[in-house]
Amino acid sequence: xxxxxxxxxxxxxxxxxxxxxxxxxxxxxxxxxxxxxxxxxxxxxxxxxxxxxxxxxxxxxxxxxxxxxxxxxxxxxxxxxxxxxxxxxxxxxxxxxxxxxxxxxxxxxxxxxxxxxxxxxxxxxxxxxxxxxxxxxxxxxxxxxxxxxxxxxxxxxxxxxxxxxxxxxxxxxxxxxxxxxxxxxxxxxxxxxxxxxxxxxxxxxxxxxxxxxxxxxxxxxxxxxxxxxxxxxxxxxxxxxxxxxxxxxxxxxxxxxxxxxxxxxxxxxxxxxxxxxxxxxxxxxxxxxxxxxxxxxxxxxxxxxxxxxxxxxxxxxxxxxxxxxxxxxxxxxxxxxxxxxxxxxxxxxxxxxxxxxxxxxxxxxxxxx
Numbered sequence: 495x496x497x498x499x500x501x502x503x504x505x506x507x508x509x510x511x512x513x514x515x516x517x518x519x520x521x522x523x524x525x526x527x528x529x530x531x532x533x534x535x536x537x538x539x540x541x542x543x544x545x546x547x548x549x550x551x552x553x554x555x556x557x558x559x560x561x562x563x564x565x566x567x568x569x570x571x572x573x574x575x576x577x578x579x580x581x582x583x584x585x586x587x588x589x590x591x592x593x594x595x596x597x598x599x600x601x602x603x604x605x606x607x608x609x610x611x612x613x614x615x616x617x618x619x620x621x622x623x624x625x626x627x628x629x630x631x632x633x634x635x636x637x638x639x640x641x642x643x644x645x646x647x648x649x650x651x652x653x654x655x656x657x658x659x660x661x662x663x664x665x666x667x668x669x670x671x672x673x674x675x676x677x678x679x680x681x682x683x684x685x686x687x688x689x690x691x692x693x694x695x696x697x698x699x700x701x702x703x704x705x706x707x708x709x710x711x712x713x714x715x716x717x718x719x720x721x722x723x724x725x726x727x728x729x730x731x732x733x734x735x736x737x738x739x740x741x742x743x744x745x746x747x748x749x750x751x752x753x754x755x756x757x758x759x760x761x762x763x764x765x766x767x768x769x770x771x772x773x774x775x776x777x778x779x780x781x782x783x784x785x786x787x788x789x790x791x792x793x794x795x796x797x798x799x800x801x802x803x804x805x806x807x808x809x810x811x812x813x814x815x816x817x818x819x820x821x822x823x824x825x826x827x828x829x830x831x832x833x834x835x836x837x838x839x840x841x842x843x844x845x846x847x848x849x850x851x852x853x854x855x856x857x858x859x860x861x862x863x
Contacts, residue, residue: 500611517855519565586614633776684791691760700765704731762792770798793839795827
């Protein structure tokens with residue numbers, strides 16, 4: 495089988511698609527097209543910087559060559575982000591076709607997790623199309639809603655198979671061709687004990703979160719938590735897309751903008767409590783956060799706001815429905831973490847031991863074969 499993948503930029507962050515195709519690429523040919531964008535750029539410094547970076551890659555058609563990526567053939571074609579214009583769609587289709595051998599009769603399996611990519615592929619009778627839906631794009635911040643809605647509708651209609659990451663998304667798709675494919679976990683990475691990261695050495699009673707610090711993060715809750723529990727130290731790891739200055743100004747808050755994915759376990763295995771502090775919105779209700787299973791594999795007590803994906807783990811995750819409940823559960827989780835007689839780590843890890851990315855990739859291949 496030959497796969498052509500349209501997803502986010504390879505290596506930019508460890509997405510579920512990247513995890514799955516690291517496994518698939520061990521057996522099958524994979525061509526990966528870096529992000530084709532989900533909105534038209536605006537005249538601001540952030541967008542202009544992003545356009546400049548993308549253009550450099552496109553013009554050079556630069557390929558990543560690190561050891562873990564040698565099996566993935568990454569491409570950066572010169573494409574235009576105005577996907578709703580017919581002449582742009584024609585131009586982009588030609589650009590993509592140049593990167594593929596469409597004269598060959600060998601079937602291609604297109605895997606699309608960025609809906610706008612449907613506007614730039616030429617599906618032949620022998621080809622098949624998979625839509626991997628990891629978000630409720632109608633509620634996703636930072637995209638062009640009309641463009642995404644039109645592209646996704648076309649993608650859903652044309653797709654031969656649809657995989658979704660949550661039951662909320664499952665209910666929105668055609669039942670006859672949609673299956674649930676929840677996120678996996680690099681179980682070995684997060685369960686095997688790592689040496690404590692040196693940046694934790696001077697901290698005590700640590701409550702931690704890693705991931706994107708974006709609009710769906712309950713900033714008000716974290717500020718209230720840090721202020722009302724000065725005896726705890728809040729550690730945040732990840733790129734901040736929102737203003738977190740009021741939070742990081744507090745004396746018991748530490749912020750690390752970037753930590754490599756393979757180093758995260760050296761933090762999460764050794765802080766006392768893991769956090770999932772999200773606001774209640776459409777995007778969060780449809781999500782299945784990668785870090786949930788990673789936290790479980792790390793083995794520390796988890797305190798979470800309430801959303802559907804975490805409900806299935808209600809016997810092992812402390813779920814709160816309001817701010818005061820969240821803070822109270824952090825107190826309880828701290829006591830659990832310090833109680834050496836409780837084998838919380840083993841119990842937590844058993845819940846996700848069978849959810850490796852190898853198992854998820856095998857499920858995908860099984861459905862296609």
